Each structure stands twice: as structure tokens, then as C-alpha cells.
Amino acid sequence: MSAVPRTPRRVAAADDGDELRFCSTCAFSSACLDNGYDKAKLHELHILVEHTGPYREGEHIFREGEPFGAIAAVRAGTVKTYVTDRDGRETVLGFFLPGELIGLNAISQDRYPCNAVALDGVALCRFSFPMIATLATRVPGIQQQLFRLLSEDIGKASLLSGDYSAEERLTAFLVTLSRRYAARGFSATRFNLTMSRTDIANYLRLAAETVSRVLRRLQDSGVIAVERRELTLTDPARLEDLARHVLRA
Amino acid sequence: MSAVPRTPRRVAAADDGDELRFCSTCAFSSACLDNGYDKAKLHELHILVEHTGPYREGEHIFREGEPFGAIAAVRAGTVKTYVTDRDGRETVLGFFLPGELIGLNAISQDRYPCNAVALDGVALCRFSFPMIATLATRVPGIQQQLFRLLSEDIGKASLLSGDYSAEERLTAFLVTLSRRYAARGFSATRFNLTMSRTDIANYLRLAAETVSRVLRRLQDSGVIAVERRELTLTDPARLEDLARHVLRA
DNA sequence: AGCGCCCCTTGACACTGATCAAGTGGAACG
DNA sequence: CGTTCCACTTGATCAGTGTCAAGGGGCGCT
DSSP: OOOSOOOOEEOOOOOOHHHHHHTTTSHHHHHHHHTTOOHHHHHHHHTTEEEEEEEOTTOEEEOTTSBOOEEEEEEESOEEEEEEOTTSOEEEEEEEOTTOEEOGGGTTTTBOSSEEEESSSEEEEEEEHHHHHHHHHHOHHHHHHHHHHHHHHHHTTHHHHSOOOHHHHHHHHHHHHHHHHHHTTSOSSEEEOOSOHHHHHHHHTOOHHHHHHHHHHHHHTTSEEEETTEEEESOHHHHHHHTHHHHTO | OOOSOOOOEEOOOOOOHHHHHHTTTSHHHHHHHHTTOOHHHHHHHHTTEEEEEEEOTTOEEEOTTSBOOEEEEEEESOEEEEEEOTTSOEEEEEEEOTTOEEOGGGTTTTBOSSEEEESSSEEEEEEEHHHHHHHHHHOHHHHHHHHHHHHHHHHTTHHHHSOOOHHHHHHHHHHHHHHHHHHTTSOSSEEEOOSOHHHHHHHHTOOHHHHHHHHHHHHHTTSEEEETTEEEESOHHHHHHHTHHHHTO
């Protein structure tokens, strides 16, 4: 299916400055750094990181049921995770932006419980889970980071779980995207929706038509400007206010 | 508020059979046992377990915002976790039966992100988290168990997150309760709903009236028999079938 | 026993959002 | 340059569920 060579290459373990920058999106580097920049530990960490990609739009990173071996940090692009029910209806579990981790929900079953697909050009850092777990027994900073990341994800369901209105869900979704982009140094007020309206709908448990209508209403009231997939938050404060119930700000 | 003496007492570290049975509901004992029943390790584990309780109905175990120090396994009774929004509306995050762990979602923030309250007489095993994390660096079985438990909880949101009908949600809820009771050796077809209709509603994101109506409909069609809070699954197979979309069986 | 409280049930109605259906517009392609 | 396809938009209708209102019944309290 893919003609692009996607040979995983082991990253050289040299811990020069360049190598560190290169891995800055990987969640664990910071754990090491927080821990006092121990060269030996950084060395151990980096040799078990594998940079993979690029995956092209529509290309799958893993599929439901495949044996679990690694978690991965997104370096570039957007990843969508989803499951499909018998009737072919898709439930989107999440979108993962640069710096975020996929595969954490696979640990408990040793199999991926969902599919992961690239929504645009995607590059990853793969971490062999058995190896990083072993390393975590020797480097408490890594273990803590893993515990924290896992625990964070437990609480993430709030956007979906509440009985919120379509407008609350969608505004909260946009605010969340904005914050996540901002946290990675991208613009908080102007970014691309890398996912289709249908994807958003399947994520927020709405109909695609409803997503479309709410976006229009938000645009008409001057809160956002949306041109195809390009989004501008023209009144971020008001947007946050509309989402306040969901975000419990 | 409470007149009942609830002095936490450190459990004696003697790893005699009695002590082990006493702790059989604690999730970590099994991790140790799986790991080859190493007496020294069991010793280490047990001295950091604190048995607390009894908590009486309505008594809080922890409250939102309190500093996080420990996770806890339910030994007896039912615990409800919830948050309250500005308008006073309650969102129930989960019910925890004997053998299940509360507090896992507090790890990432070092504070409890929700309230936990006893729905009936509750007894707990408290595990100091810093201590168990330290122990985990030396006992891989413990670390794996922790990772697995955390990862499991990430996927647990499915019941709430899907856009399912009231009937699907409620039947799935009942099936889940049944399975959880069965897993702990209780009857799978006859048990008490320790939570109020309102609690169930706030958990499933339904109105209490809807819960009431669906229960009645299920009873009228012969799937369950419900008398106040006593529930009998008269046709478990059909109940599971009604819940099949949610449970993805 | 009797009272009152609270949980639960039942009914009537309104409203949000899904569904069905049709139409628009951009992008890729021949 | 026209065709086709697909994502998206817009409109009309309808069903499921929330809301409001009233009533029932167990349980603890005095």
C-alpha cells in the first residue's frame, strides 16, 4: 500500500545537544532532564527510541488486536485512534498532536484495543514498552513520568462523558485543541483542523450535520472564523466561556 | 461528624496465612503472589498497607483538592466518586466495589480531582503511593501491576463516552455490575443496587426519571426483577444482548 | 402508631439533536 | 476545461430524552 520507505532506524545514542533537540517532543526526555540530566541515563533512554515514519494520510500505525509492543510519541502530524462496531460505525477515541503519546491504553491487555491512523504526514518516536518499563525500575524519574502520563489519561474522558450540549462539546473541543497547540509552541488562535467534520462528530458523539451547524452558529456570532479546515479563534475569551461547564475552569 | 473511632492501624507484617486471606481483596497481593510468593517482598508490601474504616454511609473518604497521598483498595462496601459543578449538579465518575482501586486518577496532579464517599459501610486498604512507587522500582511485578491497573482505567470510559440509548447504557451498567460482583465471588444474578436511582442517573448521564422508566420497561419485558434496590437478573442472556453495542462483546 | 421525609414512580409536554434529503463547492483527474 | 467525487452545508421532520408536575410508599423519627 505504501511506496514510501519507512525503515525504522535506531537513533544514535550520542547525547550531544542536537540529539536532545531532536527528541524534544518525546515525553520522556523531559523526565530525564527533570531528573538532573544524567548522561548515562539519557544514553540508556535514547538507545531504545526508534524514529519511524513518515506515515502518509490514511496510513495505519497499528490496528486493533495487534500485539502490543511499544508506545509512541507523535513528533509531527496528527494521529486518530478509533474503533469500528459491527455496523461499520466509527467511534473516534482521540486525536494526538505532536508531543502526545499513543498506545497507553494497550498496556493492560498486551494488544492494541483500537486502530491508529495518520490524518496527515506523521512521524513518531517508538518506545519499546518492555524496555522502558525495565529502565523505569532503575530510573525513578521515568517511572513517575509514566505513572503521571497514565493517570492523566484516565481523567481525559471528561469532554466526552458529560451530558453537555452540542455547543458545549464543540467549543470545549476547540479550546482544548488551541491549548494543546499552544503548549507545543504553535499558534493558539489560528490552526488547521486536520480532521474531517465527520471525525470530529464521531469523536464528540454528534452527527456531522450538527458539527457543521454549530460551527456556523459560532462563526455568525463572531466567536470563530472557519474557512474549510482553517480555523481562527476571533474571540477566545468568549469561546472559553461557552466551554466553561465542560472544562470546569 | 463521625462518632465511630476510625483509627488507622498498621497491619502487622506477619505473613501468615491469615494475614494473606485478610488482604485477598487488595489488588497488590496478587501481584506479589503471581511473582512467586517471595516472603521478603510480601513483608515489604504489607507493612505499607493500612486498613481503614469503617466509613459509614455518606461519610467522605477524600474530597476534591485534598493533597494526594495514597490509593486505596475497597475491602467492603461501595464507594462513589463524583464532582460537583458550580450549579450544584453532581457528576458521578464511578462506583467502586470490593477489590477495586480508588485514587488512581489523582497521581498526575498530586491532588484528588474528585470526591469519594461511602454508599454503605466501607472498609479500605490504603497504600501510600510514594512508598509503593519506591517498592515498585525493586519489585517489577508491582510495577507491572500498577501500569496495568492504570492502563485499564483509561479504557473504562466506554460505557459513558458512547452515544448510546438510555436502555443500552442502563443494561450495560447492570451487566458490568453483575460481572464485577461475580469476579469477586458474589452472585452474578442477584445483588443490591447500593446506589440511588439518582446516582445511577448521574453516572450514566440520564435523568433519574429515565432510569426509573427503563428499569420498569426491563422488568415488564421479563429481563430483570427489581424490588426497591434489590435486583435479580431473570434473563441474563437477553440483558447482555441488549447491552451488546456498549460492551462490544 | 402516626407523622414527615425522601426516594422513587408515573404522566404530560418541550426541545435538542439525529435522520433523511437535497444542494453547494473545491480539488483531482482525464 | 469539463467531469466526477467527496466533504461539507443547509433545510425539514421526527424520535428520544429531559424537564416539570404530581402522586405513591417505605423508613426512621418522635
